[in-house]
Amino acid sequence: MNDMHDDLRDDGISRLYQRSRIEEPPMGLDSAILSQGRKAVKKKKNLWCRVRWVVPLTSFALAMLTATLFIQMRQEHPEIVAPSSVVSPAPILPPTLQTGEGLKDDLQRDLKKRKATVGKEQREMGDAAATPAPAMELKSAPAEMETAPARNLMKQKQEAVGTSQFRSRESLSETDSAAPPQAKDMKGQTALTPDAWIEKIRGLLKQGKKDEAVKELKTFRTAYPDYELPADLK
Amino acid sequence: MATPYEPADEKLMLSYKDGDSAAFEQLYLRHKGPLYRYMLRSCDSKDIAEELFQDVWASIIKSRSSYKASALFTTWLYRIASNRLTDHYRKSGKWDQYIDRAGEEASDENNCAVAAPYEQPEHQTAINQQIQRLLFCLEQLPALQRQVFLLREEAGLKLEEIANAIEANKEAVKSRMRYAINKLRHCMGEVS
Numbered sequence: 001m002n003d004m005h006d007d008l009r010d011d012g013i014s015r016l017y018q019r020s021r022i023e024e025p026p027m028g029l030d031s032a033i034l035s036q037g038r039k040a041v042k043k044k045k046n047l048w049c050r051v052r053w054v055v056p057l058t059s060f061a062l063a064m065l066t067a068t069l070f071i072q073m074r075q076e077h078p079e080i081v082a083p084s085s086v087v088s089p090a091p092i093l094p095p096t097l098q099t100g101e102g103l104k105d106d107l108q109r110d111l112k113k114r115k116a117t118v119g120k121e122q123r124e125m126g127d128a129a130a131t132p133a134p135a136m137e138l139k140s141a142p143a144e145m146e147t148a149p150a151r152n153l154m155k156q157k158q159e160a161v162g163t164s165q166f167r168s169r170e171s172l173s174e175t176d177s178a179a180p181p182q183a184k185d186m187k188g189q190t191a192l193t194p195d196a197w198i199e200k201i202r203g204l205l206k207q208g209k210k211d212e213a214v215k216e217l218k219t220f221r222t223a224y225p226d227y228e229l230p231a232d233l234k
Numbered sequence: 235m236a237t238p239y240e241p242a243d244e245k246l247m248l249s250y251k252d253g254d255s256a257a258f259e260q261l262y263l264r265h266k267g268p269l270y271r272y273m274l275r276s277c278d279s280k281d282i283a284e285e286l287f288q289d290v291w292a293s294i295i296k297s298r299s300s301y302k303a304s305a306l307f308t309t310w311l312y313r314i315a316s317n318r319l320t321d322h323y324r325k326s327g328k329w330d331q332y333i334d335r336a337g338e339e340a341s342d343e344n345n346c347a348v349a350a351p352y353e354q355p356e357h358q359t360a361i362n363q364q365i366q367r368l369l370f371c372l373e374q375l376p377a378l379q380r381q382v383f384l385l386r387e388e389a390g391l392k393l394e395e396i397a398n399a400i401e402a403n404k405e406a407v408k409s410r411m412r413y414a415i416n417k418l419r420h421c422m423g424e425v426s
Contacts, residue, residue, distance in 0.1 A: 008393075008411045013368065013418050017387050020365040025270040029284055030262075033291045037258040040295045041250070 194220075194227050201233060243307035251298045262291065265311060268388040272312070275372060275384055276319050286322055290315045305398070308389050312399040316381065323377075364422075371421035379414035382407050 192200065197220050204213035217233060241249075241257075243264070249257035270287050277283040293314050301310070372380060385396045393411070397404045 008408060008415060010415050010419060013415065013422070014387060016361075016364055016368050017372075019361065020369055021267065021271060021388070023271050023274055024267050025284065025287060029288060030266065033266075033288060034259055034262060036292060037250070037262065037295050038255040040298075041253050041255045041258070 194224050197224075198230060198233065244303040247298070247301050247307050248303055251301055258295070261307070265308070268390075269311065269315060272315060272384050272388045273319070275369075276377065276381065277322070282322065286315075286318050290318055293318070306395060308391060309395050309399045312385055312389050312391065313401065316400045319381075367422055368418070371418050374421060375414055375417055379410045379417065382410045383414040383418070386411070 197216075201213050201216045201220065204210075204216060217229075220227075221229075241260075243261060246257040246261045250261065269290065270283070273283040273287045273290070274280060277286065290311070294311065372383070375383065381400060382396050385391045385399060389399075391399060393404055393407050397407045400407070
């Protein structure tokens with residue numbers, strides 16, 4: 001109180017006033033105010049306890065939802081979630097082409113058909129296929145080797161290859177989409193797996209179509225440069 | 235007022251803001267007496283004083299989240315109290331009377347002349363008599379003069395802090411204080 005000048009302060013009056021300071025609020029008022037103060041804080045604490053769980057819970061739920069959606073998307077449309085560097089640009093399709101589930105079913109049917117064809121071909125080729133002859137010998141193989149069923153099979157294969165040219169990226173099966181992008185662009189070999197392709201080349205050799213087989217092999221090597229060729233085709 | 239070993243009011247208020255109800259209890263116990271007497275001596279009746287006193291603490295509780303330690307807690311507390319008193323005077327239609335009584339130009343004689351005759355109790359000690367006299371004279375002061383006197387004596391505020399609490403300039407506070415002291419001296423002498 002040093003800033004008080006004499007005319008602003010009277011020590012006698014101040015001392016006297018200090019002795020008069022005896023009144024206090026009634027106890028009922030004290031407890032009412034104190035309980036009001038405690039309640040306000042408790043209410044806030046309770047609210048915070050409730051709110052505290054909301055943020056992590058919401059985050060967890062959101063993460064779960066995202067993961068579920070991602071997995072579902074990957075199962076239904078693998079090409080959408082696949083890394084863009086692996087997927088080749090989709091070809092422009094004619095508007096009349098099928099899309100979606102119908103096309104997928106067709107593709108699976110084609111694949112089964114192709115596998116069955118290759119198996120049948122192998123069976124038909126019999127022992128001759130089991131003991132592969134040298135290339136020079138095959139060249140001079142009799143024309144009778146090219147049997148009627150084999151010709152039919154080849155025709156079927158070519159048809160299958162022909163239809164696959166118009167397949168959209170979406171319609172490709174998982175096996176097909178795993179192949180390198182170059183393989184899909186090679187003159188109608190899009191739907192062939194490396195093994196099936198090798199079998200096809202073998203078939204050509206067995207039929208005595210060496211030039212065609214060599215050509216196919218070259219195409220195959222371009223498409224699958226890292227694929228290790230079987231000993232009989234090296 | 236906090237001793238050097240006790241946490242400052244501002245720290246307690248910040249603790250209360252963070253949810254420590256014990257801090258509020260400490261603050262209340264520290265300030266309840268001065269604030270109660272400030273309200274009691276600024277109002278016409280004890281009931282109104284108690285109601286306003288409770289309102290002030292309710293405001294403190296309600297606005298704790300907006301409290302910033304940049305200002306003294308005491309200044310903040312008494313600003314709320316002064317505003318509450320002003321509101322009360324306005325609402326009860328006594329604002330004009332309140333302002334008129336606060337006229338600094340009014341002479342000391344006029345203010346003390348209207349005072350009711352002081353009744354001296356028969357068995358009071360000399361000091362008690364003096365205290366009663368002082369309280370009587372205080373009651374006769376214009377509201378704004380009484381306010382600055384009470385803020386200094388009850389809340390222990392300095393002139394500048396009083397100016398902050400009642401949102402007035404320091405010179406006006408000085409002037410009111412000077413008038414208040416002069417009138418009290420005069421009244422005390424006159425009564426005795």
